[in-house]
Amino acid sequence: MIDVHAHLGKVMHGYPALTAEKLLRFMDQYGIAKSVILPLVAPEEEDYYYTTEQALADCAKHPDRLIPFANMDPRRGQNDGSYDFYPVLKEYADSGCKGFGEILANLPTNDPRMKGIYRACGRLGFPVVFDFRWLRTSGVTDPVGMPFLEECLKEFPETVFVGHGPSWWAEISADVTAEQKKDYPKGPLVTPGRIDHLLATYPNLHADLSANSAINAFSRDLVYARKFVLRHYKKLMFGTDRFVREEEPVMIDLLRNMNLPKEIETAVFTHNAEHLLNLPNGAHSFVPTSPEEKNRRSAKCKQ
Template sequence: MIDIHTHLGRILREDVPVTAEELIENMDKWGVEKAVVLPLDATPEGSTFWFTTEQVIDVYRKYPERIIPFCKLDPRQINNSPNTDFTWILKEYKDLGCKGVGEITANLYIDDPMVINLFRQCGDMEMPVLFHLVDRIGAPYGLVDDIYLPRLEKVLKELPKTIFIGHAMSFWAEISSDVDEKTRGGYPKGPIKSPGRLQELLKKYDNLYGDLSAGSGFNAITRDPEYGYKFLEEFQDKLLFGTDFCHHNQEVPIVDYIKNALKEGKISEMAYKKITRLNAERILKLGNI
């Protein structure tokens, strides 16, 4: 298994910092061979305590067989301009082993010219982007879209070379067509009577993937259990297993969920392999590990 979404360090005031050793101990317990570690830096929104890209690279050097490093950039960095050149720093981080960029958490519209500028250069460097999506400017952190994801579609269409990995509440709430302004910023409950805008975009755009981690991804596939299994099977080529492990002694129910889904015959073995490993290998260009 490959975990597409973890963090190290300290996030909340009351947190005990998560160490690389704690993460790897949990990976061994979960049966995860490798984990993407996403830095907590670059963006002021949502980052009280930073764990930098350079620190992630140091952890990767210590545990190269277990850690997949991402780098993090903010679209406003360097020049606060839609014309900023990020290629030199992306190349530097890529040469040091980084396989992607994220988690992007700047509280800007996802189609802001500065965001598009960064995303375009990530695509040119063949580095997938993992983004956190929320429902409003003024949220604690995260890129912003309107209901039904029109801005995300604009970006997907404009930047076909960039691979996008969607994450968080306002991404996953769109799994159901009855999403509304009250529910799209949280964790909607109840059956999915008809597919939402998310499924349409996953089908239409080859460069969009879904990160199943955290409460948002897990809620999306468990709020309507039978539909959740159907969704995993139908979109097995576009989904990525992840935990969003970022707190000391954190529970991550998706591990047992996905294993039991296979064991109980709710999803096929091929869907399980793609979601938990093969898709990540392909888009991160990991080869056989």
């Protein structure tokens, strides 16, 4: 398995730091071969930054397990959309970064400052991970129906956009309201939702299945969620977004309990990420080495 959405560092006041050692133990426990480390650099989101340089340094100690992404605040430069992100991002790419994100700046998806990032990432082949939301006035914003995202999908066909976050997953239901996009809406789905249409229409749109927002969306209607995965499985990637509360990866069981065809399950858990990030194949057959995990697995087999 590959987790395309993981975090490290001391980012929130009052919580212990997320260390690479703890993350590796967690990965071993759940059979996760590799994790993508997303730096966090939005002033409205964290108490402390976890920078691209820190991600590169942490990942360099575990190159077979941890994959660094780059991150820069869209308001870099003169905060007017004129900044050229390419030179710095090219340096990060040359240092080993495989993508960009996650973006938590509280800006509209189609803001000129955001477009500067998409332009540079398209040139570098960096997928861009977003956190779409309104919660606590952080995260990227888009009105109901995500017209700003659609504008950018058309304008930057070379750039891969990866959807994530409450305001993205709220759009799994066609009757979503602006108020619901601020939250984790409950209740049955009216289908197909807007993200169904966007994923079907734009080859450069993908999504990660990380965090409570994806778990909440799928849990609203597991029968529909299974159909959603079957329709879009080539563009969906497993992730955890394990954060300061060190949440358990509920999505693993949620996907396994869907009884998907094996090749579809493997695509979502592993192969799509390998393909998108140009990683060597092999994470699917990862066998954790920790004795606890070996015991846990053999106990599970005997059940």
